[in-house]
Amino acid sequence: xxxxxxxxxxxxxxxxxxxxxxxxxxxxxxxxxxxxxxxxxxxxxxxxxxxxxxxxxxxxxxxxxxxxxxxxxxxxxxxxxxxxxxxx
Ligand SMILES: [Zn+2]
Numbered sequence: 868x869x870x871x872x873x874x875x876x877x878x879x880x881x882x883x884x885x886x887x888x889x890x891x892x893x894x895x896x897x898x899x900x901x902x903x904x905x906x907x908x909x910x911x912x913x914x915x916x917x918x919x920x921x922x923x924x925x926x927x928x929x930x931x932x933x934x935x936x937x938x939x940x941x942x943x944x945x946x947x948x949x950x951x952x953x954x955x
Contacts, residue, residue, distance in 0.1 A: 884920060891915035898925065914929070
């Protein structure tokens with residue numbers, strides 16, 4: 868059972884991109900997680916996105932809601948699950 872959940876994408880810090888020095892602006896991103904048996908794609912996830920290199924950061928509370936969505940998809944056990952982020 869291999870499961871990757873990229874911790875770096877969930878960490879949120881100050882509003883300067885540590886990679887290119889660009890500005891992080893509020894936007895949305897597509898979150899993808901590989902559950903081993905399949906892939907879950909969550910669209911329209913609110914995130915801070917670098918206006919220069921496009922790297923995104925997802926807030927902790929958003930990540931927690933994402934986990935609920937991912938767990939739900941895990942139960943359905945589909946090879947590919949594409950869903951939209953559901954705000955609280
Ligand atoms: Zn950047």
